[in-house]
Amino acid sequence: MAFNSTVETLPQMGRFSLRCKRENTVAMSKALGFELPSSISETAQSGNRSVLKLGPDEWMLTCLMEERSAIERSFAAIYPDAVHSLTDISSREVSIRISGPEAEELLTTSCPRDLAVLKSGRGVRTIFDSVQVILTREDNNQFRLDVWRSFVPHVMGLLTVAVAEFECGL
Known part of the structure; x- marks a missing residue:
């Protein structure tokens, strides 16, 4: 056989480590454009973006390389009201x-x-x-x-x- x-x-993809408190996940989901997974090991996807929940307050976001700037801008815009850590780990x-x-x-x-x-x-x-x-x-x-x-x-x-x-x- x-x-x-x-x-x-x-191919190389955009990758982010996202950390935030539970009360900020609604704002994070809105910035991302779809709902963050709520259970550890669960994934969610929309278009070329996907998110995997790795821990109680940790997600890995993947996207096309050219989408990274737009994601960073979306999350930066909500930072004053929804404190979080979004770290580009693409490389x-x-x-x-x-x-x-x-x-x-x-x-x-x-x-x-x-x-x-x-x-x-x-x-x-x-x-x-x-x-x-x-x-x-x-x-x-x-x-x-x-x-x-x-x-x-x-x-x-x-x-x-x-x-x-x-x-x-x-």
């Missing part, structure tokens, strides 16, 4: 997409998390080998790893070896 999954790095991370029928099994070669319980549209902080990553299940057979740029060669190396083992039937 042929190996039918792919591993690819995605810090690289996204890797793993997709196909063996995607989940491929990720289990270096991720200790039970991926079978991670539902589509959910994301979590986890470990891939010894590297902290953000893992999002975008669809049943499609995952995105957000990896700090300096760890990408290590993570891609592990994935390349795992793919080779799958292709050899190991």
Whole structure:
């Protein structure tokens, strides 16, 4: 049987770390243009923008690179009434997409998390080998790893070896 999954790095995207108190989430949602997720590991999306709730007061916002300035302006405009921290972390991370029928099994070669319980549209902080990553299940057979740029060669190396083992039937 042929190996039918792919591993690819995605084009650079805009990324922000957003921190705010619960009482300011309505204002944050208005500035963003859609509602922030309210449960940890939940995602929300509108157009090219998506948000993942990572903690009680923490979200990761992704967008097209050219949308960053507009997002920064929208959030700056509401800052006096809704204090928050919006930090551009676009250059810090690289996204890797793993997709196909063996995607989940491929990720289990270096991720200790039970991926079978991670539902589509959910994301979590986890470990891939010894590297902290953000893992999002975008669809049943499609995952995105957000990896700090300096760890990408290590993570891609592990994935390349795992793919080779799958292709050899190991």
